[in-house]
Amino acid sequence: MGKKVVITDYQYENIDAERRIIGARGYELCDYQIKDAGELIPVCRDADAIVTQYSDVSAELIDSLEHCAMIIKYGIGVNNIDVEAATRKGIYVCNVPDYGVEEVSDHTVAMMLALAKKLPVLTRALREGDWGYGSTVPLSRFCESTVGLVGFGRIPQLVAKKLKGFGVAIRVCDPYADENLVREYGAEPVELDELLAESDFISVHVPLTRETRGMIGEAEFRRMKSTAVVINTARGGVIHEKALVEALKTGRIAGAAVDVYEEEPVKADNPLLHMDNVIATPHCAWYSETAITTLQRKVAEEVVNVLDGNKPMNCINLS
Structure with missing residues (x-):
């Protein structure tokens, strides 16, 4: 069975770029709009990679993951991800530090x-x-x-x-x-x-x-x-x-x-x-059309990079 990528939530008009880049490698992409960690457990349990924007990626959720290789944030700050829990399980926590x-x-x-x-x-x-x-x-x-x-x-x-x-x-x-x-x-x-x-x-x-x-x-x-x-x-x-x-x-x-x-x-x-x-202003300093397209593309490219067996380009927890 192919590897599974879960997008917990996003605020963009579409995720066409992610579908194109991740799908081209034969990986399955599942997208949701779920913020609650408890509700995410059943849909993320068997994920190989998790993409998140604002969802609560808690220690409980991370501990439930069976074979996840990476969690990546749509953005820079990863304060909604329990980085310590991910590190304990050997899961990469990644971000996109330069998009905006x-x-x-x-x-x-x-x-x-x-x-x-x-x-x-x-x-x-x-x-x-x-x-x-x-x-x-x-x-x-x-x-x-x-x-x-x-x-x-x-x-x-x-x-x-x-x-x-x-x-x-x-x-x-x-x-x-x-x-x-x-x-x-x-x-x-x-x-x-x-x-x-x-x-x-x-x-x-x-x-x-x-x-x-x-x-x-x-x-x-x-x-x-x-x-x-x-x-x-x-x-x-x-x-x-x-x-x-x-x-x-x-x-x-x-x-x-x-x-x-x-x-x-x-x-x-x-x-x-x-x-x-x-x-x-409403947490929009990062916004431009160029920033959005760059962010979505780089997230998808990093997911493919890691699931292909390479080290991540921007990892904040594991060397």
Whole structure:
């Protein structure tokens, strides 16, 4: 019997590319729209490969797998997959780390510039009949700002590259980044406390792990300038959302731009959606038509690569 590939869930218009690439190798492709781990157990038990987007790929589900070789995420962050459980069973956990880096870095810079020029404030004021710049006072010159990047992987590297032309000073906190590489991008490596204290714009770019969950919380907001703004296009759980809301309400910080939330889809009554000093978007920083087609193609190619007996191109758990 041919090998079986299960797609647990997806939000794309179709999976024609996956069917074409995986089917061409003679592998069976089964697709569902199931998020719950318990409901997935009977359909995934005999899978050789699992493709997932938002489903809960729990330890219970992983332990039930009979001969699965790989679990791959439609995306970068694998926080919905129990990586430790997969590692114990010798199952590759893979992702596609480069499909949307241009889009996310663009989104980050766009949010930063919109906050720097107070565009949402200006737009709202003008609609209410306020002609002039009074609603934005005081406004600082962007090129005199300091931008702090928390994390220095592919996306923040592109953010640094794209910001270079604006003349801002860039600080980077990433204990895993090569300091020489950081300096090659015109940035200065610093500790987190220094970055928080010096930066006018603080942009978060770390994966959500046990170590990074809630790493920006009440204590960190107290270290920031009252004029600072925070941008998060990484994962909602990296920033303690309640502490962020409180910092914004009390004026501890000046503003925020968020594309990700602790609970997704975000609820309509989330305070971040109703604050004048916040830009909020629906976890779409990654999106472009090119990004979608690239992601779907690369996922299918990685599945075929591994089921053909090769080592994965992008594996996060097994060497």
